[in-house]
Amino acid sequence: MDDFRSRIQRERSYLLRYASLQLRDAHAAEDAVQETLVAALAGEASFQGRANLRTWLTAILKHKIIDSIRRQSRDALPAGADADELDALFAADGHWVDPPGAWSDPDASLEQKRFFAALEACLERLPQKTAQAFLMREHLGLETGEICKELAVTPTHCWVLLYRARMALRECLEKEWFGKR
Amino acid sequence: MMLSCKEASRLVSEGLDRRLPLGRRVALRVHLAICDGCTNFKKQMDFLRRAVRQLGSKAS
Numbered sequence: 001m002d003d004f005r006s007r008i009q010r011e012r013s014y015l016l017r018y019a020s021l022q023l024r025d026a027h028a029a030e031d032a033v034q035e036t037l038v039a040a041l042a043g044e045a046s047f048q049g050r051a052n053l054r055t056w057l058t059a060i061l062k063h064k065i066i067d068s069i070r071r072q073s074r075d076a077l078p079a080g081a082d083a084d085e086l087d088a089l090f091a092a093d094g095h096w097v098d099p100p101g102a103w104s105d106p107d108a109s110l111e112q113k114r115f116f117a118a119l120e121a122c123l124e125r126l127p128q129k130t131a132q133a134f135l136m137r138e139h140l141g142l143e144t145g146e147i148c149k150e151l152a153v154t155p156t157h158c159w160v161l162l163y164r165a166r167m168a169l170r171e172c173l174e175k176e177w178f179g180k181r
Numbered sequence: 182m183m184l185s186c187k188e189a190s191r192l193v194s195e196g197l198d199r200r201l202p203l204g205r206r207v208a209l210r211v212h213l214a215i216c217d218g219c220t221n222f223k224k225q226m227d228f229l230r231r232a233v234r235q236l237g238s239k240a241s
Contacts, residue, residue, distance in 0.1 A: 018237050058237060094185025099218025106228045110235060119232060137198065138233040144198045163194040170225055 004047075008040050011057050018058065021120055022065050022135050024128045028072065032064040039064075062140055069132055070150050086167055100170070103178045115177060122172035126165055133158060134165035184212045189219045193226055 015036060019029035039060050040047070050056050091097055109115040123131055133151055136142045142150075148158040184192070189212045192205055201209065213220050 055238075090185075090187040094187040096186045096218045099186070100221040100225060102221050103225060103228070106225070107231075110232060115232075116236060119236065135233070138230055139236055141234075159195050159198055162198055163191055166194050166197075166226055166229060167190070169229060170222070173225075173229075 004044050005041065007053055008037055008057065011054055012037065014054065015057060015061055019061060019065055021123060022132065022139070023068055023072075024131065025072070028068050032061060032068050035064045036061040066136070066140060066142075066150070069136065086164060089167065089171075100174075103174075106178070109177065118173065118177045119169075122169050122176060125172060126168055130161050130165045130168070133161040134169075137162055184208050186212075186216060186219055189213070189216065190222055193219065193223045197226060197230065 012033065015033045016029055019032045020026065023029045023032065036057060040057055043060075047053070047056055089097055123135070126134065129151060133147055133153075136147045136150065137144065144155060144158050144162070148155050151158070151161075153161070189209055192201060192209045195201060196206075196209070213223060
């Protein structure tokens with residue numbers, strides 16, 4: 001039992017980083033991780049026989065993160081209008097000012113830890129609600145309908161948030177990663 | 182109906198979140214057939230999805 005407890009504790013800093021990236025709030029991240037560790041200790045029996053402790057803990061944490069976003073969005077302010085940033089990417093006639101060029105062998109980047117560090121840094125630059133909508137969709141795999149409900153926004157606003165997130169991440173990765181190789 | 186790149190990029194993104202209406206889907210396909218910038222953009226969006234799914238699994 002003690003052994004299981006200390007193995008779980010060793011994953012704490014990893015879990016905290018994972019939660020912080022998505023919640024943007026040190027207290028909320030700390031709470032989600034704490035709830036995860038408590039749930040993990042209580043559920044030791046259901047872990048038995050599984051290969052990877054971190055994967056199992058992360059799966060529990062994902063649920064705690066969604067619960068936390070639900071609570072947060074009850075009193076969150078609507079996202080600010082950062083449409084100007086998008087407008088700067090296109091000319092008045094709707095053409096790209098700087099059309100996207102092909103990224104060379106992007107899948108090779110998926111084998112590199114440094115790539116994921118760059119991706120996390122880019123995610124951290126997004127406004128909170130934009131980042132949460134994006135991560136709920138692309139990392140946690142929720143449907144747009146659920147995301148709109150959790151963040152209390154209309155479906156159209158939801159698509160716009162996701163679009164802004166993707167545009168900003170593309171720009172950021174281009175500058176911080178693919179442009180530097 | 183001809184789409185601008187601005188509209189096409191928005192539809193590429195929206196297409197990752199829901200099934201687009203037929204007219205939009207056709208217009209986007211026509212645009213992508215003639216526009217390298219938006220074709221690269223679409224590939225990058227598909228890549229971004231693959232990358233973000235794996236986020237955290239490779240951290241140390």
